[in-house]
Amino acid sequence: MRSSLRTKKKTPGGVTKWVVKKRRPSHAKCGICKEKLNRGRLNPTQVKKLTKTQKRPSRPYPELCSRCMRAKIKTKVNR
Numbered sequence: 001m002r003s004s005l006r007t008k009k010k011t012p013g014g015v016t017k018w019v020v021k022k023r024r025p026s027h028a029k030c031g032i033c034k035e036k037l038n039r040g041r042l043n044p045t046q047v048k049k050l051t052k053t054q055k056r057p058s059r060p061y062p063e064l065c066s067r068c069m070r071a072k073i074k075t076k077v078n079r
Contacts, residue, residue, distance in 0.1 A: 004021065005020070006019065010025065015037075022043070027039075027041055028041075030063070030064050031063045031068075033067070060073065
């Protein structure tokens with residue numbers, strides 16, 4: 001991929017090769033307000049290795065920030 005950062009690297013055999021660096025993953029964002037969530041920046045392969053409790057918070061609507069989560073719960077209760 002051309003948009004990836006490519007560097008020349010000398011191998012132990014003395015051959016110079018192009019090496020593609022992996023991109024840093026983006027921050028997890030709230031589904032409503034798009035604010036950054038307070039989670040680690042992990043690639044999907046790194047997330048797969050975590051335990052279930054480390055992947056997401058144990059509260060309702062883990063894909064939302066705490067402010068949006070509270071608002072959503074209040075609207076559900078008031079219906």
